[in-house]
Amino acid sequence: xxxxxxVIYNCKKATLLIEKQEMARLTFKEAFELRLHLFGCxxxxxxxxxxxxxxxxxxxxxxxxxxxxxKLDDAFKKDLQERIENELNKN
Amino acid sequence: xxxxxxxxxxxxxHADYLYSFAIARLNDExxxxxxxxxxxxxxxxxxxxxxxxxxxxxxxTAILKNKIVDIYRKKSSGLKTTAVQxxxxxxxxxxxxxxxxxxxxxxxxxxxxxxxxxxxVSKEFERVLKMCLQxxxxxxxxxxTMKHIDEEPTETIxxxxxxxxxxxxxxxxxxxxxxxxxxxxxxI
Numbered sequence: 500x501x502x503x504x505x506v507i508y509n510c511k512k513a514t515l516l517i518e519k520q521e522m523a524r525l526t527f528k529e530a531f532e533l534r535l536h537l538f539g540c541x542x543x544x545x546x547x548x549x550x551x552x553x554x555x556x557x558x559x560x561x562x563x564x565x566x567x568x569x570k571l572d573d574a575f576k577k578d579l580q581e582r583i584e585n586e587l588n589k590n
Numbered sequence: 591x592x593x594x595x596x597x598x599x600x601x602x603x604h605a606d607y608l609y610s611f612a613i614a615r616l617n618d619e620x621x622x623x624x625x626x627x628x629x630x631x632x633x634x635x636x637x638x639x640x641x642x643x644x645x646x647x648x649x650x651t652a653i654l655k656n657k658i659v660d661i662y663r664k665k666s667s668g669l670k671t672t673a674v675q676x677x678x679x680x681x682x683x684x685x686x687x688x689x690x691x692x693x694x695x696x697x698x699x700x701x702x703x704x705x706x707x708x709x710x711v712s713k714e715f716e717r718v719l720k721m722c723l724q725x726x727x728x729x730x731x732x733x734x735t736m737k738h739i740d741e742e743p744t745e746t747i748x749x750x751x752x753x754x755x756x757x758x759x760x761x762x763x764x765x766x767x768x769x770x771x772x773x774x775x776x777x778i
Contacts, residue, residue, distance in 0.1 A: 509691035545699040
């Protein structure tokens with residue numbers, strides 16, 4: 500298989516580059532190969548959009564769950580406070 | 591003792607925050623409780639090392655984060671986990687043609703209808719997303735949350751979880767391909 504054909508077929512490599520691109524700089528060769536691939540591959544164009552949206556949604560999910568704020572029960576907190584006071588008194 | 595630290599108020603001021611932080615990353619209430627306690631006790635040993643460069647909460651959270659990474663590392667080396675991971679890696683081979691790397695027939699991405707930036711995500715989609723996240727092997731999930739949620743530098747993640755930088759990209763890639771495939775399977 501020729502070089503161009505290999506780049507055009509290889510969705511595994513292209514999706515890896517898409518992930519890399521979201522958080523690091525691609526080399527010139529990598530950036531070229533990704534552009535070439537995306538030009539001809541509608542699957543990977545969808546993947547690219549979805550990948551970014553998924554990142555955003557997962558971030559939102561974690562953000563929401565920390566805002567909702569799980570709470571420790573009071574008995575546990577009281578014990579914990581006592582342990583801390585004990586430790587502080589040791590010194 | 592350092593003036594900026596107020597250990598007498600720690601529980602009231604930070605316990606619930608640290609607890610939520612740990613739960614979101616470990617999905618285990620008991621483990622999260624234990625970690626909050628360990629974090630405070632470890633912090634007491636280190637009060638003299640506190641330089642006041644960050645806030646008390648940031649400092650405590652950093653201690654907690656290290657403890658979470660320890661758990662991630664332990665989780666990802668257990669026997670049971672290795673089996674989960676092997677299965678996930680096997681599945682990964684089904685996504686792409688072995689010879690030329692093209693998507694296999696059944697795995698090509700299709701639109702979910704969530705690709706537009708302004709799309710409002712339904713509760714139902716969130717439920718599917720949570721379920722799919724829980725199916726990821728522990729190591730992949732650890733790498734994924736450290737990078738995407740906590741935005742840790744790649745070197746910190748590699749050092750903390752003892753993986754090479756080449757392996758880091760492979761894991762980031764595999765985690766996303768699996769997660770996306772799970773969404774496609776359970777949403778469309």
